[in-house]
Amino acid sequence: MIGAGAPFGRLDAEQLVTLADVADVFGKGELRLTPWRAVLVPHVRPEAAAQALAGLDAAGLIVAADDPLLAVVACPGRPACRSASVDARTNARALAPLARRLTNDGLALHVSGCEKGCARPGETAVTLVGHDGRYDLVIRGRACDEPVARGLSPSQAKAALAELAEAG
Ligand code: SF4
Structure with a gap:
């Protein structure tokens, strides 16, 4: 499982497409919204997490705890x-x-x-x-x-x- 934060609690259409793509490629096509302005991508294998997070980072999502x-x-x-x-x-x-x-x-x-x-x-x-x-x-x-x-x-x-x- 990986997760990413939405800057200012807002996701644009391109970021949603990226999240969906990452879920399809690295997970099981599933996304979970949290009450804390973040989206989780379940079922991502640990060895694929870095690559999946890099994709979310490139889309402008928050992937680091110290962002x-x-x-x-x-x-x-x-x-x-x-x-x-x-x-x-x-x-x-x-x-x-x-x-x-x-x-x-x-x-x-x-x-x-x-x-x-x-x-x-x-x-x-x-x-x-x-x-x-x-x-x-x-x-x-x-x-x-x-x-x-x-x-x-x-x-x-x-x-x-x-x-x-x-x-x-
Ligand atoms: S969103 Fe709310 S706080 Fe911000 S400018 Fe508009 S009314 Fe003011």
């Missing part, structure tokens, strides 16, 4: 959502390596297209909240909480995150 994308969560943002003024997922992907440095394990950064915080209603160590094309910064709070800084460009948000990561 930086596991440290971030983001809503669809702009242009998918009309409430968003920022491209939350693109920015979250770019910030993922820094987010990984904020904590050794688990989620560290929530990038939200607006203060509604659809991707994560609870607290996160760091939350960036889109507003008029820039980001507000919330520390240990939710997207609707009071920010400690406002109006950061994506590069300023990156610098703020780097500072937090440096401070440990």
Whole structure:
């Protein structure tokens, strides 16, 4: 059995085709969805696992436990959502390596297209909240909480995150 994570909990059509192909070639044509944003491919022989995982990796799926994308969560943002003024997922992907440095394990950064915080209603160590094309910064709070800084460009948000990561 092997498994792969869906970045930001989303699978596109090509990734679904790849998963189906991997299940056909290396397993028994079976896929299992989990509640943890991952898909399992049962019946993959141990000696074929590396090759099967390489195929999933090439399709952009998460196959490593230390993948930086596991440290971030983001809503669809702009242009998918009309409430968003920022491209939350693109920015979250770019910030993922820094987010990984904020904590050794688990989620560290929530990038939200607006203060509604659809991707994560609870607290996160760091939350960036889109507003008029820039980001507000919330520390240990939710997207609707009071920010400690406002109006950061994506590069300023990156610098703020780097500072937090440096401070440990
Ligand atoms: S948090 Fe805001 S921008 Fe993101 S999906 Fe929800 S409503 Fe849209």
